Every structure is written in C-alpha cells, then in structure tokens.
Amino acid sequence: MQTSFVREALCSCVFTTRIYNVRIQNLNLDITRAQFANLTKLMEPKPVTTNTEENLDRAKLLNRTNELANEFLDSVAQRPVAHRVDFETLLSKMRGDGLSVDAGDPLRIVEELSALADEAVVATAGPRYFGFVVGGALPVALAADWLTATWDQNGAFFAHSPLAAAAEQVAAAWLIDLFGLDRAASVGFVTGGTMANFTGIAAGRHALLQRLGWDVEKQGLMGAPPITVVTSDESHMSIFAALQMLGLGSERVVRVPADEQGRMRVDELHRTLTRIQTPALVCAQTGNVNTGAFDPIAGIVVCLRHLRVTNYQNRAGSRRCRR
Numbered sequence: 001m002q003t004s005f006v007r008e009a010l011c012s013c014v015f016t017t018r019i020y021n022v023r024i025q026n027l028n029l030d031i032t033r034a035q036f037a038n039l040t041k042l043m044e045p046k047p048v049t050t051n052t053e054e055n056l057d058r059a060k061l062l063n064r065t066n067e068l069a070n071e072f073l074d075s076v077a078q079r080p081v082a083h084r085v086d087f088e089t090l091l092s093k094m095r096g097d098g099l100s101v102d103a104g105d106p107l108r109i110v111e112e113l114s115a116l117a118d119e120a121v122v123a124t125a126g127p128r129y130f131g132f133v134v135g136g137a138l139p140v141a142l143a144a145d146w147l148t149a150t151w152d153q154n155g156a157f158f159a160h161s162p163l164a165a166a167a168e169q170v171a172a173a174w175l176i177d178l179f180g181l182d183r184a185a186s187v188g189f190v191t192g193g194t195m196a197n198f199t200g201i202a203a204g205r206h207a208l209l210q211r212l213g214w215d216v217e218k219q220g221l222m223g224a225p226p227i228t229v230v231t232s233d234e235s236h237m238s239i240f241a242a243l244q245m246l247g248l249g250s251e252r253v254v255r256v257p258a259d260e261q262g263r264m265r266v267d268e269l270h271r272t273l274t275r276i277q278t279p280a281l282v283c284a285q286t287g288n289v290n291t292g293a294f295d296p297i298a299g300i301v302v303c304l305r306h307l308r309v310t311n312y313q314n315r316a317g318s319r320r321c322r323r
C-alpha cells in the first residue's frame with residue numbers, strides 16, 4: 001500500500017510538472033511559478049463539509065428525485081403503457097418559460113419533469129410492455145446507473161477514470177464468456193444497435209479490403225478494389241444506416257430473400273454469391289427485431305467456405321476470388 005501510494009504521488013508530481021512545462025513552453029502562457037504554485041494549492045483536497053447551504057440544497061434535490069423515482073416505479077405496473085400525446089402541447093410544456101441563463105429552482109424543474117412523465121413516458125420499465133425488443137432495468141442496474149451519473153466520469157482513457165477502464169475490461173471478459181467467444185476477441189462498447197452494426201461492418205470492410213491489399217483506414221474508399229455487401233431482405237434498418245455512414249452505400253447492397261421467420265435463406269445466399277463478380281461482405285443477423293429469429297450462421301459459414309474452395313479451384317490463374 002505504502003509503496004503504491006508513493007508511486008501514485010510521484011506519478012502525479014511528474015504529470016503535474018509536465019503539464020506545467022507544456023503549458024509554459026508550448027502555449028506560451030503568461031504564468032509565473034508562483035501563480036502555478038497557487039493553482040496547485042487550490043487543487044489540494046479540502047476538508048469534508050456536510051452542512052453548507054449548497055450541500056443541504058443538493059441533498060434536498062436528490063432526496064426528492066429519489067422519492068419521485070420510487071413513486072414512478074411503485075406505480076409502473078398500473079400505469080398505462082402508452083399515452084395519447086398531443087406533441088405540440090407536450091413541446092410547449094417542456095419549453096416552459098424558454099431558455100434562460102439562470103436555470104431557476106432545481107426542485108421545481110425536477111417536479112415539472114416528473115409531472116410530464118405522467119403524460120408522456122412509455123412504461124417500458126414495467127411488466128406490461130411487450131413492444132419491439134425493449135426491456136426494463138433491474139433495480140441494481142438502475143442504482144449503479146445513479147452512481148455512474150453521480151461520479152460523472154469521462155471514460156475516454158485510463159487517466160480520466162481507472163474505474164471506468166476496469167469496468168470496461170471486466171464487462172468485456174464476461175461478455176466473451178457469455179457468448180463463448182475466442183478469449184483474444186477484442187470488445188468495444190458502443191451507444192446502441194446502429195453503432196454496433198457500424199463497428200461490425202467496419203471490421204468486415206477492413207478485413208476484406210486488407211486481403212485485397214488495400215488499407216482502407218489509410219487509403220480511404222476512393223480507388224479501393226470493388227466489393228459487394230450482401231444482406232438479407234429482413235436485415236435491420238440500422239444495417240443500412242451503418243452502410244451509408246461507412247461509404248458502402250445503403251442501396252448498393254444485394255439482398256438475399258428470407259424465410260417466414262425472417263431468417264436469411266442459405267440456398268438463396270448460395271445462388272446470390274455465385275452471381276456476384278467481386279469479393280463479398282455478408283452481413284448475418286442474430287435476432288430479427290420482429291420474430292427474434294437468428295440467421296442460420298453455421299449454414300452461412302459452410303456456404304461461404306464451400307464457395308471459397310470452389311472458387312479457388314475454378315479460378316485458374318484469375319486474381320478474382322470470392323469470399
């Protein structure tokens with residue numbers, strides 16, 4: 001403990017000095033060593049105070065918010081799942097007195113926001129909501145989320161928040177376990193379905209073009225070897241949003257017919273791929289948003305391997321290969 005404390009202290013010293021030097025040398029700031037010492041003093045920890053007016057106001061606000069949150073959750077099973085909302089009326093209530101520099105009374109803001117929930121929140125957190133693929137949060141997840149918002153960390157990199165970095169690594173290892181993935185798999189956390197598909201397709205685009213001798217990250221897409229993206233007729237709309245952002249074009253894709261559960265048909269995939277004249281990137285889907293069905297991934301892989309082998313056997317010197 002002692003050694004690690006000393007090391008921490010040394011690190012922060014070195015870090016602070018470095019910031020000081022960088023500021024002075026690179027930014028040419030007009031700051032003296034004495035002023036810098038004053039700044040450092042300001043940054044020293046202060047004794048804990050609990051009864052200041054500011055602290056009491058904050059505690060009152062957070063306690064009331066806690067009450068409102070519990071009132072909402074206590075009644076969520078009885079609440080209408082959805083409301084008929086006149087959107088213009090809702091907008092004008094939310095606008096209130098309009099934007100002001102002074103935020104007004106925080107307690108009133110929270111009360112007003114909570115009252116709007118009675119009119120316009122969809123009860124996805126409750127047990128009677130069965131729409132789309134949306135689920136509610138467990139109380140412990142909600143509580144951890146409150147703490148996360150309280151700590152207000154920037155998870156960009158380790159120095160910003162060692163705790164966030166550790167949480168990311170631990171959750172990543174758990175997900176690898178849960179999905180039975182290769183232990184060396186790299187995991188990234190994204191904002192939702194669209195960015196998850198974006199990331200997956202970006203990885204596929206990178207790998208396919210790399211095999212064709214093209215570094216898409218460095219060289220961009222202009223002049224890259226042509227590739228074709230293959231999706232199913234039932235691919236989620238976020239796939240097409242991702243393709244649009246990745247420069248692969250949402251309308252250049254070739255769609256493979258799906259079965260009655262929305263699963264990509266492997267026989268149709270095979271037929272489609274034999275007609276395509278470029279290397280292909282195939283997007284399979286796990287969890288159709290309407291039926292929950294998974295594309296037959298194992299069958300798709302067998303089909304791709306078979307085509308690759310056949311194509312290598314047939315190409316007879318041609319540099320074209322289908323993957």
Ligand SMILES: Cc1ncc(COP(=O)(O)O)c(C=O)c1O
Binds near residue numbers: 132194195237238289
């Ligand atoms: C219609 C629609 N749009 C977008 C998304 C994805 O949203 P996000 O990228 O915010 O997770 C979904 C998710 O299923 C959806 O059904």
